[in-house]
Amino acid sequence: EVQLVQSGAEVKKPGESLKISCKGSGYSFTSYWIGWVRQMPGKGLEWMAIIYGGDSDTKYSPSFQGQVTISADKSISTAYLQWSSLKASDTAMYYCARSDGVSTSDYWGQGTLVTVSS
């Protein structure tokens, strides 16, 4: 059974750093991409970035380029999304999803709620 399990909710202060994770299981991690999606409170889905599990090739939405960094460790089938200096506007639910890189995102994680508040 394909599963993506994300790390737990985080509460951080502005300026702090953060790295959240997404662990894949039940499929070949190195044969798929993992995408990250933001959903701000009461708002829609926004596509952020994607990383290939095989060689960590990354692609970013122009809106998120330079704002976040994605990475992956194929030895433990885990993808990461990180911030070096959080802002209050980063408060959102973040989802990871398995993708074939072109067609679709077929399996999703349960989401990680990030709250940034002083």
Place this chain on the structure above:
Amino acid sequence: QSALTQPRSVSGSPGQSVTISCTGTSSDVGGYKYVSWYQQHPGKAPKLMINDVSKRPSGVPDRFSGSKSGNTASLTISGLQAEDEADYYCCSYAGRYTFVFGTGTKVTVL
């Protein structure tokens, strides 16, 4: 990359059909045969309902169907049921392994 345009809301009575449009450009919806649709219930993760414009993944009821014409894709829910009340998002491939979501549509079952 601008978000694809969807109506804010649509509604219908049980048993009726509703159609949600998703309008993009020739750089996304119009340029590729890779439009997918996701259903999201409150507090839940999105669920894939349609991929590659009109393909239904296993387990998705056949009352959900997708199509595309030019720069506009559409999702039709036939025989609307109470459990179909949710938010729906389209998503298109936009080239170079990037994607763009639609603005989202709230479907209300009257």
